[in-house]
Amino acid sequence: MPPPRPTLMQVAQRAGVSRSTASFVLSGRHKDMRISEDARQRVLRAAQELDYRPNLMARSLRTKVTKTVALVSDTIASEAYAGRVIQGSLAAAVAHGHLLFIGETEGDPVVEGRLIADFVDRQVDGFLYASMFTRHVQLPKLLRGHRVVLLNCLTRTTNPAVIPDELTAGLDAARTLLEAGHHSGIYLVGHVREEVFAGRERLAGIKDGLGDAGARLAGTIDCNWWPDSAYDAVHRALTDGLAPRALICLNDRVALGAYQALREAGLRIPGDVSVISFDDSELAAWLRPQLTSIALPHYQLGWQAVETLLGEPGYPEVQRLPMPVRRRASIGRPPAD
Template sequence: MERRVTLQDVAERAGTSRTTAHYVLTGRDREMRIGEDTRRRVLRAANELRYRPDLMARGLRTQVTRTIALIADAVASEAYAGDLVAGALAATAARGYLLFVCETGEDAELEEALVEELLARHVDAFLYATYFTRDVVVPAALRDQRVALLNCRAPGLPSVVPDEVGAGRTAAEALLSAGYRDGIWLVGEPAPHVVASVERLRGIEEALTAAGVRAAGTVPCAWWPESAFERFGALLDDGQEPAAVICANDRVAMGVYQALAVRGRRVPDDLAVVSFDDSDLAVWLHPALTSVALPHRELAAIAVDLLLGEGGPPPGEHRVPMPLRRRESVAVRG
């Protein structure tokens, strides 16, 4: 195995002391009044020897390793939430940090072991994330660390979450502004234990009430295409004629599209459709689906900024707006 190049090797190649080489390679040459010729010799020697600083050893001395750990339930393997990881990677790299990504699979013992291993490696800070927004219990070992919660919440800890209430208002207002005031149905089973379900429904009701409008009804179905296809199809077969629907997510919207298609009906001519999440499905469907986006990359970037800010992340819940992606699934009513 090839021996690691050390700072002493660089100093000997450059003909300087180890201390001088250290000051040059840490950007303190001007502060220490090191001459330009010496600085160049050190940099040339480091380049020729392909010197890489031992960041772990430096971290043990300074207690700063410039590393962050992302501990998540299923974010890394769940393609739907992959942008959380991508956003965190980009934000940490922009600040000169390295990101460890650890997935627990909701295994409490594995989570505890990972936290202990990361603490032993002197990680500077922690992001604790979930692939869908929910309330969590954070490992006790993290509570006295610099930590921010990403896409989840826990009492007393700083968290960054999507503004699902605002998203509900946005979805309803997309239909109201296009002229829809009656025949608006909600598709998707209300789930009291799911933050997105509760808060999106609250936002929808707030917007409709403010406009003096009431939803025509709810089609209770699982948040998957098959269930939406069956239950919404049954609604149509019972003789109901919805003018517009707000779907719990894009997967539900896909089931609604299919139920309409097999009955010879078209979006948006016969029915306007608005949804949530702005997943890949939204642009694959034909016509393309109007959907309120989950800003995963922005959530992660904000969480990293808060985590690394001076004094640590401020307490409380930080809500990130969810933008509307307008597409062809909503036609303006004449």
């Protein structure tokens, strides 16, 4: 068994001071209590020699501050593409001297209720309520009255939220193709459902960006956001005689399927067809040619959510974080007619 933990009283006895004096020194309140420098040094030396560490649970009962925050998510912790959300959250929590508890619900409301109740019992200083996919959520009743920042999700009520700027990402996708000389033959690949925030915002930005230059989408190749569905849809469209100049894929998985269909049709990327996508997952760098993709700012989302929770007040209610364009080799000038 490990040796017993040194107590504050043992530190006081070793330093030859009262328990109160030792407490004031170790909590940084020695100046207010007019404790001599000699006594302060004896306490600090005794604490070091005994390897004394304060009882944080006891301190939290006195101060009502536990220096802990909780991240409650649906599937973020187990989603490979979003692991950097956790890294950003952890880094920001450490920067503020806090520990981060992480709980994943897998979308089960019963599990969610138990997790939140447990974190409330632990008296965490605040919550991050997170979603793998940007969407509108209903804040659990157990979180009402607590400090909460929404991470990659929104509510219909007033709660501070940090989300990616999908609208500007759509604008940037259009502008990137326009800058390369594409003004026609541009097709969207992927199904846009009204309830899917990212798809809806990306499409709105694409239309605005093209419209500003007097251009427009030539059409949509409808498919689910997965490689096999995208491959089937693009393959079928090419077989039916479609001749795109550029494809805007709604995520990198869709782009993977599109790449396969274009290659089977004997079309070169970007010589015959340019391709741009969203998310900037590892797939984007693995594909050949490497895929131009607009990055989800996973790390920054986690960092900024914790910063909003623990930092100085004054942030806007909804913060939309930039999604940088990762320019690679999949975009070229349109082929000559």
